[in-house]
Amino acid sequence: MPDVRSKALGYLRDGRVTLLTVNTAKHSLRPYAVGAMVQGFQGRYWVRLNAQGWLCSCALAECAHAAAVQLVTGWPSAASKDAKAAEVMA
Numbered sequence: 380m381p382d383v384r385s386k387a388l389g390y391l392r393d394g395r396v397t398l399l400t401v402n403t404a405k406h407s408l409r410p411y412a413v414g415a416m417v418q419g420f421q422g423r424y425w426v427r428l429n430a431q432g433w434l435c436s437c438a439l440a441e442c443a444h445a446a447a448v449q450l451v452t453g454w455p456s457a458a459s460k461d462a463k464a465a466e467v468m469a
C-alpha cells in the first residue's frame with residue numbers, strides 16, 4: 380500500500396488534480412478557500428477548503444486527494460516532505 384505522499388504525488392504527476400476555484404486574500408501567501416476535483420482510481424473526489432477546514436468526499440482517514448491539493452496551494456499536508464521526514468524520525 381503506497382503512503383499518502385506517494386499517492387498524492389502520483390495524482391499530481393498523472394494530471395488527476397484540477398483546481399476549480401482558489402480564493403486568496405490580498406497579500407496572503409495561501410488561499411482561504413479552495414475547490415478542487417481529483418480523479419481517483421475508484422472515482423472522482425471533491426476536495427474543498429472553507430472556514431471549517433479541509434474536506435474530501437472520500438471520507439477516508441488517510442486522504443491523499445486533499446494532500447495533493449494542499450501541496451499545490453501552499454498548505455501543510457500529510458504529503459509534505461517535512462511531514463514525511465518527521466514521520467520517519469518519530
Ligand SMILES: [Zn+2]
Nearest residue numbers: 435437442444
Ligand atoms: Zn479523499
